[in-house]
Amino acid sequence: MKKTPESSAAVDLRDVHKIYGTGPDPVAALDGVSLRIDPGEFVAITGTSGSGKSTLMHLVGCLDTPTSGRVSVAGEDISTAGSDRLARLRNRSIGFVFQAFNLLPRLDVQGNIELPLVYAGIPRRERRQRALDAAAKVNLTDRLTHRPSQLSGGQCQRVAVARALVNDPALILADEPTGNLDTTNGADVLRLLAELHRSGRTIVLVTHDPAVAARAARVVEMRDGRIVKDTAT
Amino acid sequence: MNWLSGLLIGLREIREHKFRSFLTMLGVILGVASLLAMFALTAGIATGWRNTMQQLGGLERVGVNDKQVSLEFADLAALSPGRTLADAEALRGLPHLVSHVAPEMQTPATLSAPDGQTVSARVVGTWPDNLAVSQHEVAAGRFLTDLDLERGARVVVLGDAKVAQLWPDEYGTDADFLGRTITINDRPFSVVGVLALYQREEDRRRREAAAKGGPAPARFAMGGRRGGSGRRNMFSWKNESVIVPLSTLYHEFRSGQPETPPLVMAKLDNLNFRVRDLQRFDETLTAVQNLLRGTRRGIDDYDFDTREDWFERMETSLRSTQLSGGLIAGISLLVGGIGIANIMLASIAQRVRELGVRLAVGARRRDVFLQILAESTVIGMIGGFLGLGAGVVLLDLLGRVAPLESPPVIEPSAILISVGFATAVGVLSGLYPAWRASRLDPIAALRYE
Structure with missing residues (x-):
């Protein structure tokens, strides 16, 4: 990968369009979005449903590719990446x-x-060690052999956070992480994300809830497929 | 992600849904069971036939028979001396093609044991080679020797059934029959050998079962099944044997009568020989034909009696049995495969979200493909192994309900083929579901409710 300025960014979108449908009436989910997120940032992306924030999240999460424009994640241009490369990213x-x-019900914690x-092809023994470390970070060391059905919602979300960190990714992408939790557990998970941010990780939080978004250092607001506000708090 | 972890995931899925997995496997289990049973039954029949064939002299045994001379040569027929010892002597001149030659002369006679019974029998005079040509087995004593032949010795080798008839009270005990003297048409002969008992598999097992059931009332069955004399079967001629040297038979019972030809020109009742190398079967027959053309003075009055036709018929019928058995097994396996594919599709539909999560955390399409394929393969394989067990049970039940002429033989190759087929069915029926699963869109899969 060539080292251009944008490749040092955690996420870099340049004039990105995403259009669904090819018929006479295509829908532009993203309509010329440019966004740069530097390593170590804690960014919230907000907007009402239909604002394009989910589409943006799919692109940032390498689950999809743009119709036009450039998307770089962790320094790699994924605009034209194939499914294997997306999977690796x-x-x-x-x-x-x-x-x-989204835990697998038949696997334990x-x-x-x-x-x-x-x-990632990590050998069993190392997997175990790293899973233990990640579990320790979310304070779940004593639940390793439990199945998700034996855990509370808050505990489940902590498992999910541990899963998100275990491979030491450049970016943690949280999509409405508090949506299914009560206030206490929701606050818990947000505190966990804030902690991870303090320890130097890049966090992107997608939410429609302004109160949740307020936890981030920077809030990007979307409407009709465009960024309408980008404020540092 | 590799095959092994795929297999592990597959095993876990099966463990989680034991009953469903069992139902899924049922078709494969039945298919493999019938495949194995079919293989074992046909292998048993084939083994039985082969043994029988072997005991009757094997493929190598060829008989020289008399044949009606064709009409245009009818007036010349008298020129040929017919089947004589000269033929047999000539056959000995082909040692590289013909390994053994056994001419036979037969005469009806009355056998009498001073310490036993008097019975009638057909006495066969032959050469020592008869042992190999007819695949006799000597149970006690010895067979004829060249010396016996040379001397015209009054020695006799008896079949098992004949021993039983001559000494019914002593047969089946430890009594030693060797060295005893019997008379054949009032001339004393010394018993030098006793042949083994030949019996069909069915009879052998019945006998064994009777023996196991304590002192069987075999004594009363004398002349019945015991000694194999009562029930005529393809082995009767062997069990009823009374064998003496050819020269002895000729000199004792044939010569001295008016118009008796010299031994070498005397008519034989049978002439059998053994082909040395089956690979050169046709070559051997041609050579023998050329030879006989000389001894028969060019008259085509003989025919070869080979086991080839019989063998071919046997192979054909075995093949058709195998084909119909294979067809049934194939249909079961096909149904089993469809069952697996169906369940796999249903299981994927149930697990769309799980697959979405796997894709989100970095599973490639081929990882998902392998996972589903491994699962169906494991189902097929386990079904195969369970099917083996079911097949063994099936054979056992079959053996109880209808005792088989030949016991089934489970060959290692049959096991390999059966389990191999089951595995192949697992792989094939997983291909489409696996492909479907690998085509899932991660976004849609994650949203799937």
């Missing part, structure tokens, strides 16, 4: 935290945390 550079936790390492 998701595996190495991005940790996902979802609203619905350790198995869930290890999952990205399995696809």
